[in-house]
Amino acid sequence: MKKALLALADGAVFEGRALGFEGETSGEVVFNTAMTGYQEVLTDPSYKGQIITMTCPHIGNYGVTPEDVESRRMWAEGFVVKEASAITSNWRSRQHLQEYLAAAKMVAIEGIDTRALTRHLRDQGSQQGVITHLEGDKARAVEKARQAPGIIGRDLAAEVTCDRSYSWADHSGEWVPSLDPRTPPPSRRWKVVAYDFGVKHNILRRLVDVGCEVTVVPASTNAKRVEALNPDGVFLSNGPGDPEGVPYAVEAVRELIGRRPIFGICLGHQILGLALGLQTYKLKFGHHGANHPVMDLRTGKVEITSQNHNFAVRLVEPIASVPQKPPVLETGFGKVAVTHVSLNDHSIEGLACMDRPVFSVQYHPEASPGPHDSAYLFTEFIRMMEKSHA
Incomplete structure (x- = not known):
């Protein structure tokens, strides 16, 4: 699978694999401790401006169901998981997570140590970050994260x-x-x-x-x-x-x-x-x-x-x-x-x-x-x- 990077404004870089739509995105990196509800999270407008890290290590195993969306579209800026499930097992499922992310042009990354990322955010605080499938230069990815707009004072x-x-x-x-x-x-x-x-x-x-x-x-x-x-x-x-x-x-x-x-x-x-x-x-x-x-x-x-x-x-x-x-x-x-x-x-x-x-x-x-x-x-x-x- 194609390599991808998650770079934070403080210089931390996590290497993983490309997930979802191929491209690049920026936003404030936060972590969510829910074990289920990833579809509701992605479509919650409250996540506008943010890249979501799911702390549960296995995401996507029950697929996607149109009935469960919380708004008219995805609003998160990006998505980070340890492992995106390769299969779905749920009678309500209508779509695979990878297909769902790609169709919505949601840039995501998998295969990083989300425990280490979460501990880093707890210690250093939420901060701007970049997910890139296009950039192999870590220093440039960090600089892009530092230049990404924050959420303080913005009318989101x-x-x-x-x-x-x-x-x-x-x-x-x-x-x-x-x-x-x-x-x-x-x-x-x-x-x-x-x-x-x-x-x-x-x-x-x-x-x-x-x-x-x-x-x-x-x-x-x-x-x-x-x-x-x-x-x-x-x-x-x-x-x-x-x-x-x-x-x-x-x-x-x-x-x-x-x-x-x-x-x-x-x-x-x-x-x-x-x-x-x-x-x-x-x-x-x-x-x-x-x-x-x-x-x-x-x-x-x-x-x-x-x-x-x-x-x-x-x-x-x-x-x-x-x-x-x-x-x-x-x-x-x-x-x-x-x-x-x-x-x-x-x-x-x-x-x-x-x-x-x-x-x-x-x-x-x-x-x-x-x-x-x-x-x-x-x-x-x-x-x-x-x-x-x-």
């Missing part, structure tokens, strides 16, 4: 959002996660406007599952336009990159706080934090995977969550240990509670306004293929809308 949401508003009606069907049997059916159909900062299809399906009529709007939609749609609630989606790169979204959300119930996920959570007057910062190597433990400080319950983000909301003083009760912040919109924290690094994983119908989480409760510990949050959004209309 504008590159992945929809062109115009549309209605979404599909639900999860037979794949719907089991809900609490004590949860009553929704009392009505709730009109929800969902901001598309890079929204995943499974988020929209989950909103429909719990009784929402969903209208998706572009990331640049202002608050006046949203209010003209007269929604019962507003959803702020996931998306790629730096929340400070989308000031127009922060301004729109700031205007909507207190006017409509709001639920945010991932980038939507960070945008909400900025709208409330908090700050965000870039994590050393981000959170990417399907096994991140998060504690709900209101109940003490620990949830295993799916995550994909390189930025987080900052407190004035970092959380050094798990708080005994939710920390409360004073903002221009009243008191805001930190509702969830990461048990890995104590970063903020959830916020809720104490006197306004607004809450958000940093992780992905719609996770597909899983875990589904946090599926109840969509029901909480329904209850918030019900209460605001009581």
